[in-house]
Amino acid sequence: MRSSEGLALVGKAVARRGGGADNRRVSIYAAILAGGSGTRFWPASTRDVPKQMLPLAGGAPLLRESVERLTGLVPTERTLIVTGARYAAQVAELLPELPAANILAEPRARNTAAACALAAHRVLRDDPDGVVLMLPSDHVISPASELCAALSAAARRAADARTLVTLGLRPRHAATGYGWIDMGEPTADVDGHEVRAVARFTEKPDLPTAESFLAGGRHLWNLGMFAWRADVLLEEVARHVPGVAIPLAAAAPALGTADEAAALTVAFDACQSISIDHGVLEHSERVEVMPCAFAWDDLGAFPALLRHLPKDEHGNVSVGPLVSIDARGCVAWAEDGSMTALLGVKDLVVVRANGVTLVAPVARAQEVKRLVAELEARGLERFR
């Protein structure tokens, strides 16, 4: 899945760059967003152990895979993790190779505009020309070489054109849960990666709209992956969301000092909670999109594992040992040291984690959050 050949090409692509006005080598940082907890993987994911900390796809925890995919493109000393303060220690334990100062702990969740601004301030502290790749921590992407090639080209475009470059994926179905990007005219080609203007963002369209987007061929899925110069992003945040820009600018001088945590607490208390898409990208004149075609999955819920884990001869997938008789199409997920036994059942999600046994049909696994909502009413919040 991770081709060292591919990574070598990426390295060359970065080195070869120089056709633009700016001839310096681009200094690429990665800022991986590892904040949300999410309830769709409950009970494996909980308030204490969010989705990105889990080895959901059967390998390493998703956050570690997200970091390792960048090997050869972004060194660990330029890899930042933006996470909730409550998860900072877990992140440090999972990624011991990262400098402690690279874990940016948000005192409270304030959505992605604040997280992007925080990462940009942190990068600017080290490098006034730094380019930031904003990346999710809980997606599955392959091959890593294709992702890195796209990110490398996006970083070069962001550096050269001083734009906010979004990565867009050729859509595979009429998804109503994603953001869609309406592509405008081509604006550049970076080592074979086309860059285009953005005509419009549409967040979570209804089904007829999503179907027309899919049929029209002009729309891409918004992956939540971006490349921008730190200074350019902060200019655009200042222009479009002062409610984020002002408190974070006030905290910026304290980054990397003993006052960091206190300054961030003040900043995040005051900060507006808004996504980078709604706050900046939908309004900025400087947004571009780079169409991509790598294999991507946001692992929305347990049935996604049917697409990522090897199936047994009856179409079952499992994390942890599975013994089954007459079971078909099931997803079994067992916490460390435990196993699943299935007899005569079909298309079920069976999960055991954190003191909870969950059983639901594959087709209804998206509704698991309804069970989580029931916990409080039943005095069972300890299982959340």
Place this chain on the structure above:
Amino acid sequence: MRSSEGLALVGKAVARRGGGADNRRVSIYAAILAGGSGTRFWPASTRDVPKQMLPLAGGAPLLRESVERLTGLVPTERTLIVTGARYAAQVAELLPELPAANILAEPRARNTAAACALAAHRVLRDDPDGVVLMLPSDHVISPASELCAALSAAARRAADARTLVTLGLRPRHAATGYGWIDMGEPTADVDGHEVRAVARFTEKPDLPTAESFLAGGRHLWNLGMFAWRADVLLEEVARHVPGVAIPLAAAAPALGTADEAAALTVAFDACQSISIDHGVLEHSERVEVMPCAFAWDDLGAFPALLRHLPKDEHGNVSVGPLVSIDARGCVAWAEDGSMTALLGVKDLVVVRANGVTLVAPVARAQEVKRLVAELEARGLERFR
């Protein structure tokens, strides 16, 4: 469920006795068979923690309930537990009120004839006229007062007539998994409890036979509950199964001494493995049956809990907390400190215990032993 009034009547029934040739008060012992492990409640029951040690019906462990049901009829100093040596420590922990010498540890499983003979020898050591009630440890019976009244009458009959008295239950359906007793002529009435001769035992009849038994009205289910004088039982064992009688007679003098364990190891190594039904009851001329009508359930597998636990408004039962949405007719069993969450499923057994999550339809829960058989082949014996 346990009526002290009922128990008082039983006490009187025992005291009032005296119409027969033998005017002494009957000295009643209970010997509760707690040997088998069984796989039908796997993974809650395992090789290490057999069914009778579990609070399957949501109350106390079944063995403790079996002992407590006899309160008022048999004092703990005359209550014996015949169990496997590997379970002796667990039994002692579960029943701390029992004298240590009352736990008879079988060095290896040799079926019920050996267990009955062992208990009889142990009783004879204390009381040459002792009557033994042989009882299972893993059934659910109510009310306790009715059981005790029947056992008291059976003990009196066994003492007076020197017979082997079996308890028979009016059958409720054409069960093919039980033993059936064909009743002969009435032989006695003990305080309103009819006693009859036994025409024949039939073990696990086929369905047409069971249906004819049910329709005929002359057959009872064999509950595996017996009353006999210890000396009478041993006479019949000696007559019909010398392969059991001889080794156990040889070990008998060591009971209660420091040599007990060693003597029993020798005896059980040499002992024939046969049930008391096949070995003695089917051949003895001294067998009688007492028809009973209390509520009885042998808890054959998890779906039996649907008959014993309170149902929620959708017909689900659970041990441990259950949160459900659109779930109906399910049996949820969660080990201590854990819970079950069900969404959109119907008529399933969902069990979590001992590192295993089991899911099967209620209608197929009897097949769980097939999964247990798979474990070894899959290198997962540690979960057995």
